[in-house]
Amino acid sequence: MRSAKFGASIRKLFSAAVKSQNTKYECPHCHKIKINRVSTSVWKCKSCDAMFAGGAYSFTTEAGEISARLVSEYARS
Numbered sequence: 001m002r003s004a005k006f007g008a009s010i011r012k013l014f015s016a017a018v019k020s021q022n023t024k025y026e027c028p029h030c031h032k033i034k035i036n037r038v039s040t041s042v043w044k045c046k047s048c049d050a051m052f053a054g055g056a057y058s059f060t061t062e063a064g065e066i067s068a069r070l071v072s073e074y075a076r077s
Contacts, residue, residue, distance in 0.1 A: 018057075021057045025043070025059040027045040028052075029045065030045065032045070032047045032048075034046040034047040035052070035059055043059050
């Protein structure tokens with residue numbers, strides 16, 4: 001994704017994707033805000049060197065959050 005050429009809605013979606021791609025996220029292991037994007041869907045914590053699979057432009061996706069919640073609900077019962 002280099003740039004968005006035409007249309008305000010496309011430019012807004014593009015800027016939101018770039019912003020979430022460059023944001024640092026909290027590590028589930030060490031709980032420090034050190035997770036950066038290495039490549040598409042690959043995220044790495046600079047503190048504990050843990051590698052994670054996530055979304056292409058954000059660490060977690062909506063579908064991933066829903067599935068993690070469902071798994072934890074079924075594990076409790």
